[in-house]
Amino acid sequence: MMNFQTIKIDLHDHIAWLRLNRPDKANAFSLTMWDELPKAAAWIDEQPQVRVVILCGEGRHFTAGIDLEALAHVSQAVKGTGCPARAREGVRKFILHAQNSISSVERLRVPVIAAVHGACIGAGIDLIAACDMRYSTADARFSIREVDLAVVADVGTLQRLRHVIGLSRLTELAYTGETFDGRKAKAIDLVGETYETREELMAQVEQLAHRIAAKSPITVRGIKHNLLYSRDHSVQEGLEMVAAWNTSMLVSDDLTEAVSAHLQKREAKFAD
Numbered sequence: 001m002m003n004f005q006t007i008k009i010d011l012h013d014h015i016a017w018l019r020l021n022r023p024d025k026a027n028a029f030s031l032t033m034w035d036e037l038p039k040a041a042a043w044i045d046e047q048p049q050v051r052v053v054i055l056c057g058e059g060r061h062f063t064a065g066i067d068l069e070a071l072a073h074v075s076q077a078v079k080g081t082g083c084p085a086r087a088r089e090g091v092r093k094f095i096l097h098a099q100n101s102i103s104s105v106e107r108l109r110v111p112v113i114a115a116v117h118g119a120c121i122g123a124g125i126d127l128i129a130a131c132d133m134r135y136s137t138a139d140a141r142f143s144i145r146e147v148d149l150a151v152v153a154d155v156g157t158l159q160r161l162r163h164v165i166g167l168s169r170l171t172e173l174a175y176t177g178e179t180f181d182g183r184k185a186k187a188i189d190l191v192g193e194t195y196e197t198r199e200e201l202m203a204q205v206e207q208l209a210h211r212i213a214a215k216s217p218i219t220v221r222g223i224k225h226n227l228l229y230s231r232d233h234s235v236q237e238g239l240e241m242v243a244a245w246n247t248s249m250l251v252s253d254d255l256t257e258a259v260s261a262h263l264q265k266r267e268a269k270f271a272d
Helices: 029-043 068-079 086-106 122-130 145-148 165-176 182-187 198-213 217-231 235-250 253-264
Strands: 007-012 016-019 052-057 112-116 119-121 133-137 141-143
Touching: 007 029, 016 029, 016 198, 029 068, 029 086, 029 141, 052 198, 068 086, 086 122, 112 122, 112 198, 119 122, 122 141, 133 182, 133 198, 141 182, 217 235, 217 253
Parallel strands: 016 052, 052 112, 112 133, 119 141
Antiparallel strands: 007 016
């Protein structure tokens, strides 16, 4: 098991719990967290027993977004170059690094479920937009806060969230920076369901993770790959991709086991 300063990982029964772990700072994204998140995701992706990831936050909040101290550090480092072109190059480098950090969650080959409680602000929205499913407590607080800092959200919210809640709703929230609770998040389809307590949220999300983990892992991974591919391509391109996928992956031990289990009226058991 790898050790991180700002991330905690637990593995249980085919499920990886990926926890943001700066509770004293509301799990705000420090420079270290931007560095560690893709490393943690890469490590999880190498564990063959992992079939589902649950992403959550330690303490009272999911995440308060980017740590303003980290933003100030980047700003000072850029100003210290003395050259406008090199300064802009430094800004671009940091943005691409942050984008890669969030995208590392989307690139996980297995489904990722976000379990949100407390604050989910700014970069937190970017992060859950990169997840496959999202659930929250009813009193969770969400906001695309970048507009209030005079910043164009640049780590994935504007690119990913329109596929989740629609362009019109995203436009309104991005322009206004409105803070809204879990009930509104459910009403606009940002989250699939809300729960009254954090304990109920975690219990229900874990139950969902177990249901998915019981399915053929190679099939679930194929579904994720094709969903993401189809999101970013035309219908015809998506159809061609899934045809190619099933041409190479359809005939498997999992298919044999699934059919046998169905005929024998028993629960299927799949290898990692």
